[in-house]
Amino acid sequence: MKYPLGVGLIEDLRRALGDENVLEKPVELYLYSKDASLIRGTPTCVVFPTDAAEVAEVVRIAESHDVPIVARGAGTGLAAGASPTEGGIVLTTTAMQSVELDPENHCAWVGAGVINLDLSKQAAPYGLQFAPDPSSQSACTIGGNVANNSGGPHCLAEGSTTSHVLGLEVVITGGEVVVLGGKAPDPPGLDLKGLVVGSEGTLGIVTRALVRLIPIEPDVRTLLMDFPTVEGAAATVSEVIAAGLVPAALELMDQRMTVAVENWLGAGLPTDAAAILLAEVVGETEGVRSDAEIIGDIARKHGAGTVEVAETEAHRALLWKGRKSAFGAIAQLAPDYYLHDAVVPRTKLVETMKAIYEIADRYELTLLNVFHAGDGNLHPLIAFDAGDPGINEKVHRAGDEIVALCLRNGGALSGEHGIGIEKRDMMRTSFTELDLDAQARLKEAFDPQGVFNPNKILPEGSRCFDFGGVPRREVPEGVWV
Amino acid sequence: MTAGATGLESLRTEVPGAPDTALGVAPRSPDEVAQVLRHATEHGLVVQVRGGGTHSGYGSPITPDIVLSTRHLAGVESWEPDDLTLVVGAGAGIAEVEMMLGGKSQTAVMPERPGDATVGGVISVGLSGWRRARLYSTRERVLEVTLVTGDGRIVRAGGRVVKNVTGYDLHRLVVGAFGAFGVVVSVCLKLWPVPPAAATVAVDSVETARLVSRPLAVLGDRSGIRVYLWGSDEEVEALAERLGGRHSGGHEWPDDPSGAFKWSLRVPPALVPEAIGRLPEDWAFVASYGVGELRAASEGSGAAAEIRDWAEAAGGALVVVEAPPGALDGLDPWGAAPPAVDLQRRLIAQFDPARVINPGRLPGGL
Numbered sequence: 001m002k003y004p005l006g007v008g009l010i011e012d013l014r015r016a017l018g019d020e021n022v023l024e025k026p027v028e029l030y031l032y033s034k035d036a037s038l039i040r041g042t043p044t045c046v047v048f049p050t051d052a053a054e055v056a057e058v059v060r061i062a063e064s065h066d067v068p069i070v071a072r073g074a075g076t077g078l079a080a081g082a083s084p085t086e087g088g089i090v091l092t093t094t095a096m097q098s099v100e101l102d103p104e105n106h107c108a109w110v111g112a113g114v115i116n117l118d119l120s121k122q123a124a125p126y127g128l129q130f131a132p133d134p135s136s137q138s139a140c141t142i143g144g145n146v147a148n149n150s151g152g153p154h155c156l157a158e159g160s161t162t163s164h165v166l167g168l169e170v171v172i173t174g175g176e177v178v179v180l181g182g183k184a185p186d187p188p189g190l191d192l193k194g195l196v197v198g199s200e201g202t203l204g205i206v207t208r209a210l211v212r213l214i215p216i217e218p219d220v221r222t223l224l225m226d227f228p229t230v231e232g233a234a235a236t237v238s239e240v241i242a243a244g245l246v247p248a249a250l251e252l253m254d255q256r257m258t259v260a261v262e263n264w265l266g267a268g269l270p271t272d273a274a275a276i277l278l279a280e281v282v283g284e285t286e287g288v289r290s291d292a293e294i295i296g297d298i299a300r301k302h303g304a305g306t307v308e309v310a311e312t313e314a315h316r317a318l319l320w321k322g323r324k325s326a327f328g329a330i331a332q333l334a335p336d337y338y339l340h341d342a343v344v345p346r347t348k349l350v351e352t353m354k355a356i357y358e359i360a361d362r363y364e365l366t367l368l369n370v371f372h373a374g375d376g377n378l379h380p381l382i383a384f385d386a387g388d389p390g391i392n393e394k395v396h397r398a399g400d401e402i403v404a405l406c407l408r409n410g411g412a413l414s415g416e417h418g419i420g421i422e423k424r425d426m427m428r429t430s431f432t433e434l435d436l437d438a439q440a441r442l443k444e445a446f447d448p449q450g451v452f453n454p455n456k457i458l459p460e461g462s463r464c465f466d467f468g469g470v471p472r473r474e475v476p477e478g479v480w481v
Numbered sequence: 482m483t484a485g486a487t488g489l490e491s492l493r494t495e496v497p498g499a500p501d502t503a504l505g506v507a508p509r510s511p512d513e514v515a516q517v518l519r520h521a522t523e524h525g526l527v528v529q530v531r532g533g534g535t536h537s538g539y540g541s542p543i544t545p546d547i548v549l550s551t552r553h554l555a556g557v558e559s560w561e562p563d564d565l566t567l568v569v570g571a572g573a574g575i576a577e578v579e580m581m582l583g584g585k586s587q588t589a590v591m592p593e594r595p596g597d598a599t600v601g602g603v604i605s606v607g608l609s610g611w612r613r614a615r616l617y618s619t620r621e622r623v624l625e626v627t628l629v630t631g632d633g634r635i636v637r638a639g640g641r642v643v644k645n646v647t648g649y650d651l652h653r654l655v656v657g658a659f660g661a662f663g664v665v666v667s668v669c670l671k672l673w674p675v676p677p678a679a680a681t682v683a684v685d686s687v688e689t690a691r692l693v694s695r696p697l698a699v700l701g702d703r704s705g706i707r708v709y710l711w712g713s714d715e716e717v718e719a720l721a722e723r724l725g726g727r728h729s730g731g732h733e734w735p736d737d738p739s740g741a742f743k744w745s746l747r748v749p750p751a752l753v754p755e756a757i758g759r760l761p762e763d764w765a766f767v768a769s770y771g772v773g774e775l776r777a778a779s780e781g782s783g784a785a786a787e788i789r790d791w792a793e794a795a796g797g798a799l800v801v802v803e804a805p806p807g808a809l810d811g812l813d814p815w816g817a818a819p820p821a822v823d824l825q826r827r828l829i830a831q832f833d834p835a836r837v838i839n840p841g842r843l844p845g846g847l
Contacts, residue, residue, distance in 0.1 A: 104751035106771075149646045160644065162653065163621045178821045183749035184797035185618070185774050186607055188844040189819030190661065190828065194620060194653040198646050218694050238563045244586055244676035284694055287716035294713070343642045345564040375644040376564070412645040419647060430647055431637070438636040439649045441831035446824065457648060 041084035056175035073141030079420030112143025128213035149198030151416035167210030217282035226273035250374030344411035377415035499548035519633035532602025571601025593734035607657025628663035631833025738765035740778030748797035815844035
């Protein structure tokens with residue numbers, strides 16, 4: 001039966017999960033009112049279910065009360081996918097911590113709340129690892145990785161999260177628990193798990209994931225190369241791939257970022273270089289040795305000054321330190337930053353970067369670049385002080401121009417951060433009404449009641465070709481509390 | 482063919498393999514595909530989509546009113562070697578596409594012995610090449626798809642860049658969906674560079690194959706086990722030596738086993754040796770270690786039920802890829818029904834409300 005909005009919701013949740021697993025004090029709600037984006041919502045309560053059965057209870061309760069459920073892992077998302085902007089229940093996955101390793105089959109069933117890096121640490125004694133390695137991997141959860149189809153530097157060679165999810169335990173509409181996929185390849189029937197990956201909690205709640213674990217390669221070489229021109233670095237990236245090599249990572253840092261990092265770390269980075277390229281090759285010793293030589297030769301051909309090759313773990317960590325410290329280094333430039341995520345075809349990298357600098361200069365903004373050059377995934381970063389009058393407006397306008405530029409150059413809205421709310425309204429620039437309608441139909445089939453993270457990913461009115469569709473949720477603010 | 486011939490006369494053509502009772506059509510554009518499908522939806526006709534015809538018998542049998550050939554949707558729209566992307570029509574032959582890509586040392590990592598198979602066909606039935614052991618399956622290669630839904634809407638999903646999380650992954654959902662969401666008319670594929678050296682090494686056991694960390698593939702059949710290597714000259718030479726077996730330059734990929742019945746046996750990878758042991762001696766097979774996929778062929782189907790019971794209990798499946806007409810004797814082509822059949826049905830209904838494209842061909846009667 002349907003209840004009046006909100007009445008008895010907390011009581012029902014407490015009965016299902018226990019008092020201690022339902023938070024509703026204002027200070028607690030504030031902590032869960034946003035993810036790592038700048039967009040804040042107003043949750044009614046926060047719950048901590050421990051398994052699929054409890055999540056199923058929460059889904060049934062939410063559907064009977066007609067309130068949204070927003071799943072949340074560690075809250076490191078950058079697109080507001082986990083911000084409860086429509087109110088309702090924030091379902092935190094952190095209590096779902098099971099890990100069942102299956103080294104024989106190179107996979108593991110993992111609770112949605114398990115932290116990415118912890119999984120790889122647990123798999124390491126078996127010579128295995130989880131390939132996706134987003135920058136937030138020491139904090140972000142597997143459930144969040146699944147929701148956002150997360151990437152990271154090493155997905156150039158191994159693909160994003162979707163390539164590493166073999167199965168999912170998902171709670172869908174009606175509180176039904178389904179297990180999709182499995183350890184055997186190509187399960188007969190539609191690949192529903194592949195659709196759930198990257199759906200940002202809008203199709204159901206993932207409680208466990210069966211993830212692929214890949215062997216830790218026996219050897220690794222890391223190269224740091226500096227270039228007098230960005231073109232030289234970009235040309236090196238293209239020629240490396242044309243030579244039949246797909247390095248495990250190919251990361252590019254521009255001069256502005258290098259200077260910021262060097263001022264902070266003093267790691268001896270060449271601040272006079274226009275661009276620094278970090279490459280990593282993994283595999284058998286014979287392979288990485290020859291690959292490193294080939295990359296070094298190509299880099300020198302394109303004007304690289306020094307080519308530094310790390311063969312020890314300590315040296316490797318030092319070379320990566322600059323890349324991994326990039327976002328920390330921003331803090332000494334300005335108190336706030338806005339990190340973008342867009343993709344262009346790799347051949348358009350140089351011209352896109354130049355145009356991005358022009359946009360930033362026009363708005364008199366400090367913009368730095370550190371990104372995944374191998375797959376054209378740009379991360380222009382605007383450093384600013386939110387206290388400056390009018391600055392937020394400027395940052396957002398510049399950001400919109402940058403995204404529009406990337407799309408004009410044949411790119412995509414997001415390479416790894418997701419759409420959430422941040423880029424929802426830009427979806428119309430990437431897709432036709434018919435395309436968006438098709439996506440809205442997927443959502444409708446999965447979530448006829450509209451409780452799973454409503455109004456994310458797709459702009460309002462996407463379901464434009466069916467006038468008898470589900471009515472839009474109208475919820476007066478504050479009615480549940 | 483009675484109902485529905487009207488309106489499609491201009492598209493009528495001979496389509497090999499089409500039953501006499503069916504109308505053959507070969508549209509030349511997405512709009513013409515939409516015209517056919519709208520007509521089918523209006524009149525409740527069953528449409529079978531045909532690429533190269535290599536897997537026409539795969540899935541539950543259907544009786545088509547219309548057989549839609551993709552052969553005129555076969556052009557290469559764009560190939561950007563430096564971006565590792567190829568946009569190609571669904572009717573393009575895998576063999577021709579891979580030969581073209583090989584000219585610049587690239588590959589789409591499609592099945593290595595494709596015969597007449599097309600890009601659209603391989604995607605729609607969800608086939609992958611043996612190299613999936615290292616480079617993952619066909620679904621990982623599909624970056625963008627343009628399809629015409631059962632009710633005649635032209636829809637695009639994904640994008641033409643190698644990394645993209647914009648919107649729902651409808652472009653991956655169509656892989657292995659047997660056209661349930663629509664007729665795939667063109668796709669953007671993620672390419673992969675081919676390194677200069679390759680070798681195929683015969684080894685005495687799977688344990689020996691494990692001396693190499695991540696080979697391109699390890700395949701076994703009744704003649705033995707072979708490890709497929711690629712990389713730089715130095716690397717391939719060294720690894721072939723480490724494996725200690727007879728080796729030849731290049732890759733000698735096996736043909737799919739032939740027989741009256743063709744099977745796809747799928748098991749968790751660690752169970753491949755046991756799966757091989759369970760196949761009757763007169764079944765031919767090629768098994769992919771590390772993947773868990775075995776392609777098998779036989780003259781009879783007597784042992785199938787027992788093998789299927791074992792595979793399903795182990796979390797796998799035994800699927801019929803081809804069988805003589807009427808010879809399955811009650812054996813379902815797919816086996817146990819998949820999970821969430823109701824949800825699958827709701828999804829399909831959003832794209833093919835009259836259920837005209839390959840109705841009932843998927844497991845679960847979908």
